[in-house]
Amino acid sequence: xxxxxxxxxxxxxxxPYMQEFEIETxxxxxxxxxxxxxxxxxxxxxxRHSCGEGVCGSDGVNVNGSNKLACITPLSELxxxxxxxxxxxxxxxxxxVVDMSQFYAQYKQVDPWLIRKEPMPExxxxxxPEDRDKLDGLYECIMCGCCSTSCPSFWWNPDKFLxxxxxxxxxxxxxxxxxxxxxxxxDNLEGPYKLFRCHTIMNCVEACPKNLNPTKAIGHIKxxxxxxxx
Amino acid sequence: MAxxxxxxxxxxxxxxxxxxxxALQLANANLKVAVxxxxxxxxxxxxxxxxxxxxxxxxVLPDNWHWHMFDTVKGSDYLGDQDAIEYMxxxxxxxxxxxxxxxxxxxxxxxxxxxxxxxxxQSQNFGGDQAxxxxxxxxxxxxxxxxxxxxxxxxxxxxxxxxxxxxELIKDEEGIVLGALVLNIAxxxxxxxxxxxxxxxxxxxGQVFRTTSNAHINTGDGMAMALRAGLPLMDMExxxxxxxxxxxxxxxxxxxxxxxxxxxxNKDGERFMEKYAPNAKDLASRDVxxxxxxxxxxxxxxxGPDADHVMLKVDxxxxxxxxxxxxxxxxxxxxFAGVDPVQDPIPVFPTAHYVMGGIPTDRFGRVMxxxxxxxxxxxxxxxxxECACASVHGANRLGGNSLLDILVFGRLAGHNIIxxxxxxxxxxPLPDDSVAQAVGRLERWDVKGEGxxxxxxxxxxxxxxxxxxxxxxxxxxxxxxxxxxxxxxxKLKDVRLTDHSATFNTNRTEALELENxxxxxxxxxxxxxxxxxxxxAHSRPDFPKRxxxxxxxxxxxxxxxxxxxxKGVRSQPLTVESFPPKERVY
Numbered sequence: 001x002x003x004x005x006x007x008x009x010x011x012x013x014x015x016p017y018m019q020e021f022e023i024e025t026x027x028x029x030x031x032x033x034x035x036x037x038x039x040x041x042x043x044x045x046x047x048r049h050s051c052g053e054g055v056c057g058s059d060g061v062n063v064n065g066s067n068k069l070a071c072i073t074p075l076s077e078l079x080x081x082x083x084x085x086x087x088x089x090x091x092x093x094x095x096x097v098v099d100m101s102q103f104y105a106q107y108k109q110v111d112p113w114l115i116r117k118e119p120m121p122e123x124x125x126x127x128x129p130e131d132r133d134k135l136d137g138l139y140e141c142i143m144c145g146c147c148s149t150s151c152p153s154f155w156w157n158p159d160k161f162l163x164x165x166x167x168x169x170x171x172x173x174x175x176x177x178x179x180x181x182x183x184x185x186x187d188n189l190e191g192p193y194k195l196f197r198c199h200t201i202m203n204c205v206e207a208c209p210k211n212l213n214p215t216k217a218i219g220h221i222k223x224x225x226x227x228x229x230x
Numbered sequence: 231m232a233x234x235x236x237x238x239x240x241x242x243x244x245x246x247x248x249x250x251x252x253a254l255q256l257a258n259a260n261l262k263v264a265v266x267x268x269x270x271x272x273x274x275x276x277x278x279x280x281x282x283x284x285x286x287x288x289x290v291l292p293d294n295w296h297w298h299m300f301d302t303v304k305g306s307d308y309l310g311d312q313d314a315i316e317y318m319x320x321x322x323x324x325x326x327x328x329x330x331x332x333x334x335x336x337x338x339x340x341x342x343x344x345x346x347x348x349x350x351x352q353s354q355n356f357g358g359d360q361a362x363x364x365x366x367x368x369x370x371x372x373x374x375x376x377x378x379x380x381x382x383x384x385x386x387x388x389x390x391x392x393x394x395x396x397x398e399l400i401k402d403e404e405g406i407v408l409g410a411l412v413l414n415i416a417x418x419x420x421x422x423x424x425x426x427x428x429x430x431x432x433x434x435x436g437q438v439f440r441t442t443s444n445a446h447i448n449t450g451d452g453m454a455m456a457l458r459a460g461l462p463l464m465d466m467e468x469x470x471x472x473x474x475x476x477x478x479x480x481x482x483x484x485x486x487x488x489x490x491x492x493x494x495x496n497k498d499g500e501r502f503m504e505k506y507a508p509n510a511k512d513l514a515s516r517d518v519x520x521x522x523x524x525x526x527x528x529x530x531x532x533x534g535p536d537a538d539h540v541m542l543k544v545d546x547x548x549x550x551x552x553x554x555x556x557x558x559x560x561x562x563x564x565x566f567a568g569v570d571p572v573q574d575p576i577p578v579f580p581t582a583h584y585v586m587g588g589i590p591t592d593r594f595g596r597v598m599x600x601x602x603x604x605x606x607x608x609x610x611x612x613x614x615x616e617c618a619c620a621s622v623h624g625a626n627r628l629g630g631n632s633l634l635d636i637l638v639f640g641r642l643a644g645h646n647i648i649x650x651x652x653x654x655x656x657x658x659p660l661p662d663d664s665v666a667q668a669v670g671r672l673e674r675w676d677v678k679g680e681g682x683x684x685x686x687x688x689x690x691x692x693x694x695x696x697x698x699x700x701x702x703x704x705x706x707x708x709x710x711x712x713x714x715x716x717x718x719x720x721k722l723k724d725v726r727l728t729d730h731s732a733t734f735n736t737n738r739t740e741a742l743e744l745e746n747x748x749x750x751x752x753x754x755x756x757x758x759x760x761x762x763x764x765x766x767a768h769s770r771p772d773f774p775k776r777x778x779x780x781x782x783x784x785x786x787x788x789x790x791x792x793x794x795x796x797k798g799v800r801s802q803p804l805t806v807e808s809f810p811p812k813e814r815v816y
Contacts, residue, residue, distance in 0.1 A: 009731055009733065011731050011732065011733055012731070028566070028568070040685050042728075043683060043684065043685065043727070043728040043729050043737040044728060044731070044737060046735070046736050048269075049446060050269060050275070050445040050447045051273075051277065051278050051445040051446075052445065052446065053278065053481045053482075053562060054561075054562075055277050055278050055370075055373060055558075056269070056272075056273040056274075056275070056278065056445060057272065057273060058269060058270075058273045072565050074565075093416055093733065093734050094731075094733050094734040095734075100270075104270070108384055112381045113332075113333060113378075113381035113382050113385045114331075114333030114378075114381075116331070120331045122327070123287075123327055123343075124327055124330040124331075124336075124344050126341075126343065127338050128338065128340075129337075129338045129339070129340060131338075132335065132336075132337065132338040139335045139367075139374060139377075140370060140373070142272070142373070143272055143377075176333070
């Protein structure tokens with residue numbers, strides 16, 4: 001199979017280029033395996049990866065125009081020629097490795113930790129299974145960045161719009177019956193950009209390798225705000 | 231050369247559960263703490279833990295820490311230190327509550343308490359009925375815990391060095407560790423971090439084997455750094471093969487699947503664990519289940535065209551239970567095995583999973599540099615988690631005790647570091663030669679020219695480990711393996727990078743990792759060759775019995791001349807009676 005990968009080394013290249021490799025495929029091969037096969041042929045080819053099973057979130061890439069997690073993307077589902085590029089809209093450090101610092105900074109913006117004001121009980125804080133169910137579809141995020149880097153609103157305003165990942169995280173804490181900072185969290189999302197730059201384009205939903213739905217989470221935050229305003 | 235320097239009270243190498251739980255205690259106590267991680271923290275391998283964390287909360291069935299302690303001692307095949315095990319099982323309870331308070335989204339019971347499931351090797355009342363001790367967040371417990379700990383560390387303003395690779399420990403003439411040389415992966419710039427205390431929390435080394443549940447990053451970096459600093463590794467021959475990796479691939483299928491009621495079958499549809507463990511059946515200890523699977527396959531009762539695996543049957547649990555309790559497993563099975571467990575069984579085979587051994591520590595996480603039982607810890611150096619050996623797992627770790635180990639000992643190391651820094655508030659002078667040596671380890675890879683590639687030697691090494699230090703081990707095969715591994719170690723000097731760029735050079739980091747893997751691999755093979763008995767995960771058909779008279783002792787391996795020494799098991803618990811060794815049946 002022919003796999004074409006994006007190459008750019010700031011030390012030697014004036015501009016990026018695509019380079020084609022011929023790799024041997026086998027049954028059940030994932031895109032990550034293909035990228036490792038490329039690396040076997042050319043050790044200077046660089047990409048991030050680790051767990052190989054879709055939980056660490058290291059190997060998000062843009063393949064044939066869509067953001068995907070390489071380790072859980074079967075080669076058999078990809079149309080040839082397979083073209084692998086770094087995430088769009090992020091500064092490229094080298095080859096497929098992009099600078100995600102803005103993405104992480106936006107995550108930190110939403111105070112992504114449980115806030116309790118009451119003193120802690122001796123045992124666990126109780127939570128009903130129904131309340132716990134409200135976290136499903138929110139807590140599973142692996143922070144791979146597939147969603148935010150496929151979002152046009154995030155491309156235009158990565159410093160002002162929090163992006164789908166951070167907003168999904170904001171929703172995860174708003175939805176947690178144990179959290180006691182709802183008002184501060186909502187106040188923190190006020191303004192024309194942070195939350196409201198979402199134009200429900202829904203690229204994030206398409207891109208999420210864990211089948212989460214940030215657009216729905218954003219809608220949910222807006223609904224809470226509206227309810228609180230009335 | 232001008233080397234950039236930074237100073238901290240504490241340097242933590244590794245950002246998995248152990249490192250982050252320690253960092254959180256330290257940052258909450260307003261210590262200046264740096265966490266160095268070669269990947270962004272939430273990519274650490276704790277994220278992949280599925281089934282859960284053991285603590286005798288008694289939320290589902292009656293339980294107490296003493297029963298947990300008994301199961302852990304028995305599971306360890308009596309090689310675990312009973313003082314450390316008692317400590318861990320007692321501390322499990324406040325540790326899990328603290329995690330919950332920090333925000334971990336545990337699954338819940340109808341009464342609002344944390345959901346607990348059955349796991350292998352667990353019993354009520356010292357070997358009685360099955361217990362339910364494993365606190366779970368669906369089958370994504372590690373993910374839930376790691377993300378929560380990272381989040382709390384952001385709140386506590388822990389200083390993170392993300393994507394920095396730890397190259398070497400810096401020590402003075404007395405052997406006291408004063409920090410580490412680290413490498414900024416993105417820029418290729420080295421950085422010297424000086425610290426009053428250093429915690430090694432670098433995780434496991436599963437990448438020494440070809441087929442493994444472990445991530446690409448699990449290359450035993452901290453263990454190898456300890457070896458090169460002249461410290462021993464303990465009980466490295468005990469490597470756990472998890473019974474249920476996806477056949478041919480190695481991705482993990484949690485023991486929680488069997489805890490929820492799944493079971494193993496051979497090609498005849500026979501529930502074969504009934505033969506090997508009449509009481510606990512599929513929930514026997516991991517070493518027992520892994521050997522049973524390998525035996526079924528060797529005796530021709532394997533499944534598939536090559537009869538090389540067995541099947542894990544789950545469909546009888548029904549779609550609701552699978553969706554609620556095992557959603558991640560369903561996803562992984564579909565992606566990697568092409569089966570939906572709601573309808574079809576999952577093809578599984580044992581996969582290299584966890585090293586019981588590691589850097590020897592006492593129960594406070596302090597590194598113990600000597601073979602003697604009453605020796606002193608090395609001042610200021612700590613280790614916790616899979617890279618350490620406390621020793622709570624002995625010859626075989628129970629499922630659900632790994633998350634527990636990293637969280638309990640990470641937390642306690644944190645507390646002990648706080649006390650140490652109070653009493654030792656000054657930085658000690660940094661010796662130039664140790665720094666030069668560390669820089670030399672980096673510069674060695676600047677040598678250009680023709681040579682062996684990193685990936686070539688890595689392939690040869692991992693295959694050798696699999697062939698010569700796997701599930702069943704016999705003398706000749708292992709002796710042959712040790713010789714081959716020494717030859718591979720000699721070949722390291724002929725390895726050359728093809729890429730000498732400074733920017734995000736994965737060729738360089740993988741070369742440094744390969745050096746670590748080979749050092750750790752030898753510690754496993756040499757320790758295994760010399761233990762002439764079968765105990766826990768160390769299975770020798772040529773010495774099929776456990777020999778308590780001669781071998782109830784820990785192996786210590788030093789890199790220098792591949793030297794071995796032994797020290798006794800600490801069989802005396804802290805407050806309760808010792809559990810004397812018994813035959814281990816499930």
